[in-house]
Amino acid sequence: MGAIALVSAVLMLVMREPMRVALALITTMVMLGGIYGLLGVHFIAAFQVLIYVGAVMVFMVYVIMLLEVREAPGNARYSRWLVPGVTAFAALVGVLGISVYRSSAEVLTAPGASAFSLTQFSAAFLSEYWLEFELTSVFLVAAIVAALAVIKVSRRAHG
């Protein structure tokens, strides 16, 4: 599943049409959701599918369809930084990988605790992490105002 996630992620970068990219991303996300499920964190898996695939990507796909901007033919897919970018990418993966593999943190090799339940999670969220819950709501309010403001601007710019 991880492999599929990775491959579709790579496809994202290779596909020309935004729609296909979106589909590849959805695949990756779904695969990740699957991994979460396998790891036993089911509710996160559910959120992953619901929020990401269900909300964000749908929105994204909608916009892609809405815009339908035809790029000029012969327009390169990639920026001119492809080669250095890929090189840096390889280096980054390598560095991160080495960091992980050469790490002595016991968490990496420990058998892994039993997955916690949604109940535990909810309890923690509403007790220990109550503040985050609150803040998230503030954040969402702000985000809504911001989005509205941006839309207002676009409308003004349009009109």
Place this chain on the structure above:
Amino acid sequence: MSEFTMGPMLLNLVLWLPIVGVALVLLLARANDGLARTIAAAVMTVQFALATVLYLQFDATAAGLQFATQLPWIAQWGVSYLIGLDGFNILLVVLTAFLGPIVVLGAWTSIKKDVPLFHVMVLVLQFAMMGAFVAQDLFLFYLFWEAMLIPMFLIIGMWGGARRVYATLKFVLYTAFGSILMLAAVIYLVQSMQQSSGVMSFAFADLYQTQLPLSVQTILLGAFALSFAIKVPMVPLHTWLPDAHVEAPTAGSVILAGVLLKMGTYGFMKLGFPLFPDAARAFTPLLMTLAVISIVYGACLALVQTDIKKIIAYSSISHLGYVMLGLLSLELVGIQGAIIQMVSHGIVAAGLFLLVGMIYDRCHSRELAEYGGLARLLPVYSVFFMIFTLASVGLPTTSGFTGEFLALMGAFTAAWPAHLDGNNLPLVLASVAVTGVVLGAMYMLRFALTFLFGAVKAPHHSPDHPLLDLSLREKSILGLLTIAVFALGLFPDGALQKTELAAKSYQSLVTTSRTPAGSAGVTP
């Protein structure tokens, strides 16, 4: 005992008066040129009067600070508002205050645009210069030291000549470079003092106690010296000066030559050498060589200039070389000579720049070749010109002689025993420095020759509209300076007595080793 309470107040008043002036100009005379001038002149005059009182009340026999004020300022860093008079600064304070009204009066008619701002800047500059002299706390000193840049930047840049922007940027960037390194050194110095003694203090008196290994002293002195040497300026760090002088308005040149350059030598005397005595002594040959090179180099270049302001600018380089020479001699007579030479150069260069400014106001040209025979045309002007030329040459009875004579004598007095010990460098240097006396006569008389003598010629002069000789205002300014020139030339004793203890303390500070015992020296 009212004197004891009045004293510190008086010095504070002298220091802060220009700021009062700034406030007055900003409040009352933002759009009133005449009033701005009057306020500035009045403030400067009062300041000079008060400074004179300080001078008279200054007790030449008392060691330590007088009229001192100490208030905690940035307690966290051990910075305090610590000002006071001592033998080091008393003359320079008086000089600064003396030139204040002269600058304002000298600029009375020649500054025509943005007059209130000009006077604000002059007053701010006056404040900063005064502050740098009276500050007895390194942080405070640095503050004032840097604060001088800004008004000068504007004075040259706004009221200067054609290439004023280039000149003023050069001036500031040059000076700021030195200051930045000095700042690093200041931080390091205070920090290491704190680490060794546990005390965080910027007070000069405390810093004079620090013990530092020679290597550290060397680096720190290098940073301080760079900053001061740029200000002095010592060859090869001098190229900002001619440009700045040439482009600056007369008032700017007067302040620059009169006071600002003294900051460098004062810095060496008050900070550079006494703070790092071992390095100072180790590097005396180098610095002395540079001082002598400055003397000769400045003189040689003054000899071939065609711009009248540049002649004086290069002559300043030469003249301040004597100051450095005197300071480095570590002989009482040399140190005293250096101090007098500082003041003397302040007066004489101010006079010369004023004279040049006066002719520039009339003829709008600084080209030496365009002038001739002014002695016939402007006799009074020429008399003053001659007086200041001769003072610059160092003719006896003028202040220039007192300074040069004593400074050179100091250098020689120090050089001779070294020669007997087999070290001939100081002797060679002192002898070369004496040739500056000849070169000085050469360039100044070349100037005077072309300028004053021969057939009458001057731009904007015609028999129908002859140039006007000096006005009463101009005469009085120059008259005042002339009095100062002769006072210091004929009766320097009073001034010398005021500085004697300081010179002695400088001597003992620099000649006493202050490396920590048993330390081989660790580079930072």
Place this chain on the structure above:
Amino acid sequence: MPHTLALIALLPLVGFLFNGFFATALGRHRANERAAGIIGSAFPIAAFALTIKAFLDLQAGGFAPIVEPLYRWALIGTSSFEIAFYFDRLSAIMTLVVTGVGSVIHIYSTGYMHGDKSFGRFFAYLNLFLFFMLLLVLGRSMLVLFVGWEGVGLASYLLIGFWFDDLTNAKAGRKAFITNRIGDAGFLLGMFLLYRAFGTLDMDTINSAFLSGTGAALLVPASLVGLLLFVGATGKSAQIPLYVWLPDAMAGPTPVSALIHAATMVTAGVYLTARMSGIYMMAPEASQVIAIVGVLTAFFAATVALVQTDIKKVLAYSTVSQLGFMFLALGVGAYGVAIFHVVTHAFFKACLFLGAGSVIHALGGEQDIRKMGGLRSKIPLTFWTFAIATAAIAGIPGLAGFFSKDEILWYAFASAKGGAPWLWGMAALTALMTAFYMFRLLWLTFMGASRMSHEVEHHVHESPISMTGVLMLLALLSAGGGYIAIPHFLEAQIPLPPIVESLEHYEHTLLYVSIVLAFAGLGLAVFMFGGPASRPEGIKQAMLPIHRLLSGKYFVDELYERVIVKPLAWFSEVVLLRGSDKMLLDGSLNGLASLAQRTAGLLGRAQTGSLHLYALLVMVGIVGALLWSWRHV
């Protein structure tokens, strides 16, 4: 009077200030000219009177030196610089000469400068000169002496360039000042050494310290000090190599040449050396140098004087030559004799210059002796005084110059302190030439037929009484001045050198030789210039290269120009200004500035606006930072 000496010096200063402020300010009104003249002359005369009083005081005190402190100039540490006056036999003589000759020349000037548009200024300068000259001779400390020393240089500068509308005059003044400054640099060094050794600059202290050989004196070698001071003297007293300014100094008004460049100022070097005789007595090497320089100067200047055609130039080179005689005397230890010659020289050379002035005055400014002749009958008073002075300088027996010059020759020959026959030989030859060129001058100017243009001839007139009176007075002194036995008067203070015993018996022989030489010079001159004009012309043609060399003054000016002045200017302009200042220093700074500018441009171009690039930078940054962080593993 407690401050007699100070008053002597200060009186002319008052005159200077008065004339400087008022006479100049009031313009050139006739009445003012009168006032300026009276004031300008009154103060020197008063000073002269006071000097006589001071002299009488000195005498009354058994010639014990009078010390008169005025005030303390500076106290540094333990060494005090006092402004004090010192009056002993030596300064008494000098002061009398300065104020005396000075006074008469002031009087003379009232006539000579009559009608000049800067009459008041002239007297102001002249008074200023006297003030400084009196400081010079009266000062107790070398400091005061130096003040006067440089001060007279200033006055000389101002007076040479008095008619500054002509730039050459001003240039001559500048040359004098700068050349003197070179000497002064040496003087300063000498002074510094003395200060180092003694912590004081009081000359009496220094002299006695040297004479007694106390510890401090051993710190500095007397020869070095002596030579350095002598460098100063060569400047002021126009000796080789610094004599070049004096001939040019003739650009000044003639009374100035008489007073400053003949009678007083130029003898300051002689005075200094005599004053510091304590050092020189301990410095035989330095004395040797002085003697040689003196005799060489005397000789070369005399050769140049042989062919000069400007009346004042002849006198100028003659002055240089006579000063050489004085230094010769100093060099062989005959300080009193040198001073004696200073005095007699002051008389006859002042008389000659003033006479020349009278001639020039009469001829409306003409100075070329080739355009004179036959003036004897037209201005007889001038002629006779001039003739007496010429005879005096030529060493015609009985006149002032004869006595002093003869003593110099004698000591040059026989002094145990460096006398040598070859010195005498050179000096005697110079004496011969002196007699020759002086009589040549006399003949060409006054005798024979007139070579003047008609217009000039028509206007020739005898000078007013203010001038001729002075001439007569000075002629009188030139004639009789030799009978004042100055060397013996001074001997109590500065002993004359011992005579080498084996040479003592030559004294009379040499006396005769010098008498013969004087008349030989006279005869030669009369022979050459008393006859037809072709005679000197023929000799000139026969010795053309030498003539050219001499009339070109050995091309020393040109040499200095090429070797010192031009290279200095080149060095300053090309090496320092263009090479170092502009190219190296400013160039590297501007280079740095433009480097910063270019870097700025580069950085600006790196900011392409492309988000891709920015992200790439982020990625590279992350990779780089992570990799770098491994460095510490």
Place this chain on the structure above:
Amino acid sequence: MAMLPEHLLLGGMVVLIVMEVLGRGSRSALWVALGAVVASAAAAFWLSNAQYAASPFAGQFSVTPAILMAKGALLALAVPVLLMSRTEFSDGEFSILLLSSLYGLCLLPSSDSFLVMFLGLELLAMPVYALVLLAFRRPQSAESAFKYLVLSGAASATFLMGVSLLYGATGSMNVDAFGAALASGDLMTRAAVVLVLLALFLKAAVVPFHAWAPDTYEGASIPVTAYMATLTKGAVLLAAVRLFNGANATGPLVDLLLVLPLVSIVWGNLAAIKQQSFRRMIAYSSIAHAGYLFYGFLGDAQGRLQAVLFYVIAYSVVNLLAFAVMPQNDNDEQRDSLDALKGLYHRNPFAAAMIAIAMLSLAGLPPFPGFAAKFLIFKNVVAAGYTTYAVLGLVGSYLGIYFYLRVIQLLFMTAGEAAPTEQRAGGLARTAGVLCLVGTLVLAVLPGWVLGRM
């Protein structure tokens, strides 16, 4: 109680939203926002003065007097931002967004867990994306916002990546884990630490993560640029202070903190030389200043908050001062151009003088507060033994003097005509300017007093 400042901001937000929804005059929105900010700042100061310390949410959020002081100071700095917004932003949204961003700002120094810090960072930045666009005066604003959004998003991701690795290595979301992990030799922990730090570098625009700043600043409007350059940056720095929490910089971080800030200083100061846009120039200046600020982390942990906070305040006050008095012009490009400053002294001496003071202070020239701030930072760097880098940093700061002076040169020494649409800054903006001037003077004259309260 502990969150009183935050609550007040939130209250202000709520009131504003309600007003907005009700469509009640956007005129008063500014005053409400102002009231909220002032109240919030006052509350923070008051609590700080009362030596209040609490952690109402254990392991998530806590306040100490010092932190409250920091919050109060930054909130107070928001006042001029609000005041100068009047002329460009007539709508209430600006105020709401600013308050929400400030809310995020307040969270940062108080956060005990990475979760709160993450939310704080996002809450700080997210409204700003909108703000950049809000005063839409030229097409480039969208580009500007987009660039900011993408790179800020990348920063968030990097931050999270680091947090995640740290979480994995230590099992804790507690911020203190960062400080504890500094000295760790474990590669993963080290990568975590580096990533977190780099994320902050990215947010604070340290070279090579700086590139978004110039483009974003130029495309935004003056109040928003002012906000970004000062408060946002300050908040990120406070977050960094919180992260390091008493730990001295050790290990690999030292190198990063030595080299990248130094490069920033040099790069920012050099690149600023040739700019023609004032805001872009300030962006480069802010890049350089980010360098100085991160230098502050080299010093002893003891005085770090003080040094950084003082620097942030000193730096922000003068930046705001310059922006506040900037002449008004409907043509944003003209307004932003440095050419608009030519000869300003003769048209508007007050503005010219204020901008000049700001530039000098930014250049770090005494006696302006920028100097004392720089002094404090470098003093700490030297005290920590990094003398060479202190010298290099100072030399780097020297490079900046030129372009600040160039502004003054334009203001005072260059002749220039006013653009036809140029006007004086609005009354409120001028008030902001005066407030900043007062702040500047207080900082300049009484730095000891200010430091004493920190």
Place this chain on the structure above:
Amino acid sequence: MDKVHLLLVLSGALFALGLLGVIVRRNALVMLMCMELMLNGVNLSLVTFSQQRGDAAGAILVLLVFVVATAEIALAIPIVLLLVRFKRSMDIDRYADLKG
């Protein structure tokens, strides 16, 4: 080669790919999606650690990331729309007016 290591490397790779996408892809929307990919990569490692530790904190952070990502997209999309409006193109290389 155990599970945790693999997952972490996968997470890192996704993160890096996302960043690479921003570097190489010129389409603005694709760039946005790549940002999402980065966050997804982070999420994976968070979930892994959370699970490994048996600690809810990581999961909660993941939740917060969801929220934030959503909000960002919600904000980003209108901005992209605005961009497209001016240049009629999604090509980010055409949005380089601000530079220097």
